[in-house]
Amino acid sequence: xxxxxxxxxxxxxxxxxxxxxxxxxxxxxxxxxxxxxxxxxxxxxxxxxxxxxxxxxxxxxxxxxxxxxxxxxxxxxxxxxxxxxxxxxxxxxxxxxxxxxxxxxxx
Numbered sequence: 001x002x003x004x005x006x007x008x009x010x011x012x013x014x015x016x017x018x019x020x021x022x023x024x025x026x027x028x029x030x031x032x033x034x035x036x037x038x039x040x041x042x043x044x045x046x047x048x049x050x051x052x053x054x055x056x057x058x059x060x061x062x063x064x065x066x067x068x069x070x071x072x073x074x075x076x077x078x079x080x081x082x083x084x085x086x087x088x089x090x091x092x093x094x095x096x097x098x099x100x101x102x103x104x105x106x107x
Contacts, residue, residue: 004034 010020021031
């Protein structure tokens with residue numbers, strides 16, 4: 001948000017958008033994307049949006065892990081591969097093992 005405001009100020013002071021973006025070390029496409037996404041939001045709203053996006057990502061990971069555990073509990077064929085299961089739990093590799101065994105749950 002701060003970087004976007006800085007770029008907006010530089011543009012208002014007469015710089016072209018590509019010049020302002022180059023000084024801020026971001027691409028012009030990123031600048032336009034941020035402007036489109038955050039322009040009408042107030043600072044508090046933008047922070048709330050970011051917090052909600054983080055929470056959404058956390059909940060998606062939780063759903064994947066719980067789906068994996070459910071598959072482990074209810075799929076007898078999956079339970080036979082206890083070595084892979086133990087490896088996944090120790091390494092936190094739920095996502096990789098789940099993707100390998102049941103790609104439908106990842107979508």
